[in-house]
Amino acid sequence: METFHTIIIGGGPAGLFSAISIGRNDTLVLEKNTQPGRKLLIAGSGRCNITHDGDITNFFHRYGDHGSFVKRALKEFTNLNLINFFALRGLNTITDKNGKVFPQTEKAEDVLNSLLRECQKVGVTINTSCSVTSVERNDGFFLLKTSLKTFSCENLVIATGGNSYPTTGSSGDGYTLSKMLGHAIVPIKPALTPIFVKNYRMEELSGVSLADIPLYLFRNGKKIHEHRGDIGFTHKGISGPGIIDFSRYFEAGDVLMVNLIDCNEDKFRKLFIDTAVQDGSRTIQSLLRNYELPKSLMRIVLDEVGVDPAECLSNINAKRRGNLVSLFCCYPFEIERVGGFKIAMTTAGGVSLNEVSSKTMESKLVSRLYFAGEVLDIDGDSGGYNIQAAFSTAHLVGKAIRTLE
Template identity: 45%
Template sequence: MKIYDLVVVGGGPAGIFAAIYAAKKNMSVAIIEKKNNIGKKILVAGSGKCNITHQGGINYFFNRYGDHGKFLKNALYNYKPENLIDFIESRGLKMQTLENGKIFPETMKSTDVLNLLINELKKLRVDIFTNSKVVSAEKESEIFKIKTDNQTFCGKNLLISTGGKSYPATGSEGDGYKLARMFGHGIEVPRPALTTVYVHDYPYADLSGISFRNVKIELYREDRKLKEHHGDVLLTHTNLSGPGIIDFSRYFMKGDTLYINFIGKELEVVSEELIEISAKNGKQNLKKFISGYNIPERFLKKLFKLLNIKEDTKLGEFSKSDRLLLINRLTRHEFIISRLGNFDEAMATAGGVSLKEVNQKTMESKLVQGLYFAGELLDIDGDTGGFNIQAACSMGVLAAKSLKLN
């Protein structure tokens, strides 16, 4: 039976880049993928357009992975966004940066990126085994034995890069957690990340498509403020969405309270401004005054209706109780989370293989020599915008460069 220098379980971005860079070291490499083709996650990235990374310096990247950005320090310094871009462009596919900082291939086709990577794997003679689900893995006499539902593979090193549980249709169904446990690794409870949020008594179903730019979002749990975030918020037919909500969602739990400031000024400031204008021009129309805070008209009309406030009310006739009620909804709108979008809706997975048991300088297990982890399988998740694919590729390359042959 052939003994590979490296066996990779999981043909996503992390596994593909690990395989490529290991093969560049003249190592024999096999990728085992349970789906009918590798790279399924790449195909769905950026809604099929492949948002592969993001512009910005390394320090900017560290702040885009929640509380775990420091773990990626070595991986990202070793394989920076510009290295990933150069890799792709040097093989004939130009990249472009859009206004929001996201980086895509100029063709805006994920298939072009995947085909480029598959061609590279073929050129480097990496063996790819698809439709092969790994059912068990163990290490015997310095050799890893990986059993699939149809054959057994042997390797001097093993990389597990099966992804988390988001986008299960791509093959990420949590299989890697079982394999990690077979080697004694602990798993932080996986949960949906980069997902929309459902709230109790959501009142804005008829305002789908209205968005607010760079608003303040506060997260409270049991009446205690946990975190604060700024970002764009989108109202949909059923829930709260937009980058500001999605990126922040890694910290959310059912029952938490979100307070959203839709206008960028605090309650006290707006209240003082309203009182001041009322004193000067009490006949001014309430709607005209509030519209000065650049609030979408449909949203403002909805608020007036919900609060039973007449929009043509004169400022001088606006009661204190109604004033506080309206301003509170604009500056500190309360939403109580009923649930998060499930793994079918989530773009990433929070939780996973404990980072305490993985060497961040090499991606090697601290428990089993020759065992490596990379990608979303680990307890790390990035913001939207290409940060997760960049992290996966960087971790895969670092693992490959750290490989040792017994």
């Protein structure tokens, strides 16, 4: 049985950077795939959106309800630290108009190769095609049974990723191993994923989008969350950054209300009535030109209420006016289902944060057990926030293990 100072389960960015941050040649990374970093290679459609531009304080609200947990990690290893890490190793970055940061080469393999070279420089051992089947704590050591052999170590890092894109190896193994060591798992579900809408009537709008509009999520008739962002209509539902980032909260049966014109209901109703009084011959389509609303979408909503685009405001009675105000300001989409793990970019849920130190990423239940990356109950918005969290939490793991000596 081989013994190592530290064993890291998972050869993605969190696992590799944990090994680099620990900085010891008696560290072993166990990767079940034939090569490390398979999910990293498809990040950003192969361009690898490693982080986001801007002050690190702007990151804190990008992790749903868990920004306070990841705050310490982000402050200790910021987006600028990550950019500088790669720059010092000859891989500069570029930033697109939306603030997404990519390697200058726009090749994910260059990011992966940079990490692998650094691991090699440190002297880290990486065993591929090696699945961990069980883990236990015994006499101060962790014992790991794998598809190759049994290993032991003083420190164990679980950095297996989540359950999204399972063909890349992120198939939830870390949750099983964490439970073997006594940790609770917050139920997982797909995140950063589109939604499919029940009785969807907007197929013809596929390709149409709306920019930075309010979204309201209702469950059992009560509003439980709100958000705003860009959305796009598809053949079967709605997607876009605003939907994808908000999807961590969605469940089948929820109703998503979309403010199509980004206007308060009372304000729009008042404008409607005042304009009808002052200029009753003005048409509804003329009134709606005040808003950035695609004509095709406008016609679908008007048709639902039985209003012709050329109809005069004075001819629209109170009932139809009320229906129009409701639909344009709170158009309801009943969620039939969210996109599954095969298309979700990340996983919501995971190792309970109540049982992990936000200062060190060490387990509060088992000493010298650490977690990094998506295996934790952390999911960020699209735009590089999840990869940044993987590096930042891995940095804390490395720092904590280094201070043990």
